[in-house]
Amino acid sequence: MDSLILAARGLTFRYPGAATNAVEGVDFDLKAGELVAVLGPNGSGKTTLLRLLLGVLTPDRGTVTIQDREASQWDRRSLARLVGVVVQREEPAFPLRAGQAVALGRYPHLSPFASPGPADRRAVDSALARADVAGLVDRWVATLSGGEWQRVRIARALAQEPRALALDEATANLDLRHEMETFELLAELTTREGLGVLLVTHHVNLAARYADRIVVLDRGRVVSSGRPSEALTQQVMERVFQWPVTMTQWAGAPQMVPLKNVERGNR
C-alpha cells in the first residue's frame, strides 16, 4: 500500500466575494506514520487548507489526491473510514452523553439499521482508553470542560479507525497535562500505529518538538516547510508573526521565545 495518504499540488482557493485568495499555490503531502504540523497566524489559511484537503471545499486551481483518488471522487462515508477529523468548534443541538458521542465514530462503518457488533464495541473501548476519556462516558457533553470535550472528540475520531487524523487546533483548550498527553498520543499513533497526523496548531514550540515536518502558512502561501530545524528560523517566525523573537534549542528542536518590548534593544 502506498504510504502517501494525502497529496495536494498547487492549491488555490478564494471565498466567493473575497478580495484575495485564502490559499494560494499550496503543495502538501501527508504520509502514513508522520506527524505534520501546520502553523501560521490567524487568518493565514490553515483551516481553509484543511477543508480543501478533506474535500469540503473544491479548489479553484490545483488538485487534491487522497490515496490515489481525486478528493472529489470520495463519498463522505468512505472518506470517514480513512480520515478522522476534529474540527475547531462543535456544539451538538441536543444533549448527548460522551459515550454516545464516541459511538457516533462507528457510523461510517455501520449500515443504516445494523446494531453495533463486538468489533464496533472494541473500537469504541480502545478509543476511549487511548484518549483517556473512559471515565467520562456517562457525562452529558454539555457538562464537560472544553478540554474533556476535545478529548472525547479525539476519541470519536479514533473510533472511526482511520488511517489518518486531522485536527484543527485540537489542543487549544487543554491544560498543560492534557495538552502534553494529546501530543504524546498523536506521536504514539504515528510511530506505533503508522497513522498520518495533520495538526493545525498555534503551539509553535510543541509542534517543533513533536512534528516530523512543519508547514508555515502566511496569507495563504507556504512560506517555509520541512523538518522543524529547517522550517522554523528566526527570520521566518518574525516575518510571519510580525513580532520579534529569539530562537533557542531544546533537545535538538528549535524553540521560539517571543521578546518583550524592553528586551528588543539588547538582542
Added chain:
Amino acid sequence: MKNWLVLGTVAVAALVLGVAVGPSGIGTGEALRALTGRGDPSAVAIVRDLRLPRALLAFLVGGSLAAAGASLQAVVRNPLADPFLLGISGGAGLGAVLAIAFHLGGAWALPASAFIGAVIAVAMVYRLAIVAGSAVDGRILLLAGVVVGAFTASIMGAVLSVSPAPELRNAMLWLMGGFGNASWQSLAVFAAYAVLPLGMLYAASRSLDLLSLGDEPARFLGADTERVRRTLYLVASMLTAAAVAVSGIIGFVGLVVPHAVRMRLGHLHLVLLPAAFLAGGSLLVVADAVARMAFAPVELPVGVVTALVGVPVFTVLVRRWTR
C-alpha cells in the same frame, strides 16, 4: 424494551378508547363487540365505518406529525423547530381557505388544495432561505418559515374577511383541525401516501444523529449533509402537508411529542422516531376522543384540544430545556 412495552400498551389503549367512546350512546362493551361484527347492525356500522377509521387516521396523522417534527428539529438543528413554524401549515390553510371561498366542490378538492398550498409554501420557504444566504442554516429556514407563515396568514385573513358567513364558518372549523370527515377511504389514501416518507425518515435515522452535531462534524463522520438535509426537509414537509390536508391544522403534536420522548429516551433517532410516532399517534387519538366527548354531541376541533394540552406542556418542557 420496557419503554417499547409501555408505548405499545399506551397505543393500544388509546385506540381502544378511540373506538369505545362517542356521542351515539354505544357503551364500551357494546362497541368492542360491534368491532368483531356482533350486536346491533347500526352499532356495528358506527363502530366499524366511523369510529375505527377515525381512530386509525388520528393515530397515523399524530404519528406522522410527531415523526416529522422530530426529524425537522434535527434537520434545522433547533429543538424548538416544528412543522408549523416552518410555514407548512400556513400554506395548507391558505390552500384550503381558497378552496372553500371559491366553492371548489368534491370531497377531495379541499385536501388537495391544502396539500398544494403546503407544497408551495415549503418551496417558498426553501427558496427564501437560499436567497437569504443559506438553506442549510436552520435559523434562516425557521425565519423564512415564520415570514411565509405571516404572509399566508394575511392573505387568509383577507379572503376570510370578504367571505360570506357560512364559508367563513366552514373555513374556521377546518383551520382548527379535526377528523370529522375520516373514512376508510381517507385512511387508505393517507396511509398509502405516508408509508414511503415515514420509511425514508426512519432509514435516515443515523444521518439525523450526525446532522444534530452540526454540518462540519457530520460531514467528517460520513453524512452527505446537503443532500440529506434537502431530502429530509422536503420529506418531512410533505408528510406534514398530507396530515394537514386530511385533518386540518393540528398544532403542538410535532413540537411537544418529540420533546417529551427526547427527555425520556434520548436523542438517537433509531429510537426517537418510532417512539415519537407511537406517542404522537396515541396522543392524537385521545385528543380526538376528548374533542368528541367534551361537549357532546357538539364536536370541538381537535386542534383546540392539542393546543390546550400543548401550551402548558410546552411551557414545562421549555423550562426544563433551558434550565
